[in-house]
Amino acid sequence: MWTKPVLRMNLRRLIVLVAFASALISLVNTFYASYKVQRQLLINTTLESNHAYASKLASTAEDFLQSARQQLAYSADRLPGHMADGDMLADEAQRLRLQTNSFNSVLIVNAQGKVLGVSPETLGLKNRQLDSPGARHALQERRPLISEPYVSTAGNLVVFISHPIIDKGGRYLGYVGGSIYLKQKSILFSMLGHHYYRDGSYLYVVDQSRRLLYHPDPERLGDQVGANTMIDAIIARGEAGSARMVNSVGVDMLAGYAVMPSTGWGIVAQRPTAMTLAPLNQLMVDTVWHSLPIALLSLPFIWWLARLISRPLGQLAESASRMDRHGTAEHIGAIRAWYLEASQIKKALLLGLSLLQRKIGKLKFDVQTDPLTGLSNRRGMAAALEAWQAQARPFSVVAIDIDHFKQVNDQRGHAVGDEVILRLAQLMRACSRDADVLCRNGGDEFLMLLPDASLDAAVRVAERLRARVAEADIPGAGAVTVSLGVVASAQEAVDAAAILHAADEALYEAKKKGRNCVGVANAHEHLLIDNA
Structure with a gap:
């Protein structure tokens, strides 16, 4: 009687299949878990970066508008005695428009809405009665205004900034205003x-x-x-x-x-x-391609010597199925691979695991490091503080801020500003120990976290850094100084946020005292200042 043959897999092939499948499943599981974690980190970092960038632009634009209003206010103070001097009004309007390029056009208007001075004159508005929304609003309110955007008679989308002209007797004479075109340069x-x-x-x-x-x-x-x-x-x-x-x-x-x-x-x-996620996807693909050849090269040895290596191979397969767990590398290292093929598979697994850990470690390092200075960022700072507080380990904090850094950027350029930041980071390293955590908190704000350092020791570090910065020669930057705030934690539990806040308060007091000095505070006591 004929019976259908049963397809059976011999032990050698079964061992190869089980070992390969176990390693593959474990690697896929590890990759997936790593991908999910790093994916969320990248999303959170991008959201934080975009928020910071939007905030920076909002602050810059706000500063510009306030500067424009100050220019108009200064001009309005000069005009009360010259409202009948057409040449002077024309010159003042021209000066306001060309001096800083803040405005696309400038108008000087009397209390009846008639244009007395205009720049550029090609607008043809002199001696005309204005009836634009911005002009009407300025005449009605008689106070400093930034108008809602509106379409001008020339078809431009305009924001109009105005300031009233008031004589010494308090009489309203008109206003001086500047327009900013939103659809043009x-x-x-x-x-x-x-x-x-x-x-x-x-x-x-x-x-x-x-x-x-x-x-x-x-x-x-x-x-x-x-x-x-x-x-x-x-x-x-x-x-x-x-x-x-x-x-x-x-x-x-x-x-x-x-x-x-x-x-x-x-x-x-x-x-x-x-x-945002594209670099992470490429990193995972590269890791797979680097790990795959090693796994494939191990298969011929497993195939030919399967009968002799069933026990160690079974141990390696078991370890491969747990590659996503803690201590897997130590477990693989303890397996007795008494023949060459088992040793090769063992090395391959360890190499693949090491490669994966290095890639993940690099991502973690990048997430916790400031790209310009190489110092820790907010995440690195938070990790250090969390670890120290869990150990009840005392520490001191030195908050650092570059004095008048905005003027350096505005007057010397951002390239020089970056050189100042890099030089300060170098000096912080020179004035610190290996165990200290140095952080760039954002912009021109820095922190030194000094474990096991007393308040006096931290003050000495801060004073040494302050002096080194004041003496430093930074090409193109001119004289650069820093203000510092120092605070020390106590042995008992103190909230890290409170300690950092106290350091900021000490820094603020140092700035109030004239900058280029060290402010000292205690996390539990009132603020004190140690003038340098």
């Missing part, structure tokens, strides 16, 4: 246009009427933005923050946003989620 447009539009990221600005004031697509300027929860938060509550959202064309974006206090305008910086 202007200093505000250029300031926002410095954003680097890479990887699909872009920046846009909306006003309180949901109108687009800035967008990389000029055709969209002036459009009304539809339903958007992030813009609702900006308009209704004046909030700043970050969020993951889908934009108007269906692209998943990671957005950060901030609000300009004087105008209520919202600045939004966003980047596609897919582009």
Whole structure:
């Protein structure tokens, strides 16, 4: 009687299959877990970065508007005795427009709304009665104003900034105002246009009427933005923050946003989620391709010597199935591989595991390190503080801020500002121990975390660093000084946030005392200042 043959797999092939499948499943599980963790870290970092960038741009634009208002206020103080001098008014309007390029046009208008002086004169507005929304609002309110954006008679999307002209007797004589064109070249447009539009990221600005004031697509300027929860938060509550959202064309974006206090305008910086995760995807692919050849090269040895190596091979297969667990490398290292093939498989598994751990370690290092200085960032600082507090380990904190750093950037350029930051990082390393944690907290703010250091020792470190910075020769930067705040924790548990806050308070007092000095505080006591 004929019977259907049963397909059976011999032990040698079964061992190869089991070993390979176990290793593959374990690696896939490890890769997947690592990918999920690093993916979320990248998303959170991008959201934080976009929020910080939007906040920085909002602060810069706010500073520009305040500077423009100060220029108009200064001019308004000069004009009360010259409202009948047409030549002087024309010269003043020309000076205001050309001196700083803050305005696209400048107007000097009397209390009846008649234009007495204008720059550029090609606008043809002199001696005309203005009836634009910005002009009417300025005459009605008779106070310093930044108008809502409106379309001018020339078809430009305009923001009008004005300041009243008041004589010594308190009589309203008119106003001086400057317009900023949002659809043409202007200093505000250029300031926002410095954003680097890479990887699909872009920046846009909306006003309180949901109108687009800035967008990389000029055709969209002036459009009304539809339903958007992030813009609702900006308009209704004046909030700043970050969020993951889908934009108007269906692209998943990671957005950060901030609000300009004087105008209520919202600045939004966003980047596609897919582009944020692309480097991680490529890293995982590279890791697989580097690990795969080693695994494949091990198979011939396993195939030919399976009968002799069943026991050690079984041990290696068991270890491979647990590659995602703690202590796997030590377990593999303890297996007695008494023949060459088992030794090769053992080395292959250890090499693959080591490669994966190095790749993940590099990602973790990058996430916790400031790319410019190589110092720890906020995550690195938080990890160190958490570990020390868990051990009840005493430490001291030195908060550092570069004095007048904004002037260095504004007057000498950001390249010189970066050199100042790098030089300060070098001096911090020179004044610290190997166990100290040096952090860049953002911008020109730095921290030195000194484990097992008393308050007196920390003050000496701070004073030494202050002196070294004051003596340093930084090409192109001129004289650079720092202000420092010092605080020490106690043996009993003290909240890290309270200690950092005390260090900031000490730093603030040092700045109030004239900068280039060290402020000293205690986490439990009132603030003291040690002038350098």
